[in-house]
Amino acid sequence: MLVCADESYLTNGYLETSIDWIPGLKNVRLRDIPTLIRTTDPNDIVLNFMITQLDRARKASAIILNAFDALESETLDAIKPLLSPLYTIGPIHLLHRQLSEKG
Structure with missing residues (x-):
């Protein structure tokens, strides 16, 4: 989950940051993460829906x-x-x- 304090991350180069904490994925940048889970609101309805569905998938x-x-x-x-x-x-x-x- 990518939750930022404000929307400056969209233009300040932050999305070019490489990430190495997703098992099985190499050469991934934050910008490669789907936009529907890039949010400044931890209570975002789509984000929380995705989290709920992943929890259900585990079961x-x-x-x-x-x-x-x-x-x-x-x-x-x-x-x-x-x-x-x-x-x-x-x-x-x-x-x-x-x-x-x-x-």
Whole structure:
């Protein structure tokens, strides 16, 4: 979660800061984090919704992701202990294309 005191972080170069505290991700800057969780309000409704959904995901019997093991294995390996069991079925857009051609 990225919560800043004011909106100056949008223009002062702060978003260029490299982050190394997200397991499985390399060469990530703060600007690469989705804008919907970059907020100056810790009570932001979207941020709190995301936090609630992540808590619910931890309790799920399984998680299915649109991810490709061969390309994203390092990130998936970091997520698996948190969200287990984890199944990948991606890339879905290629599967959709195959199904459309058969149809």
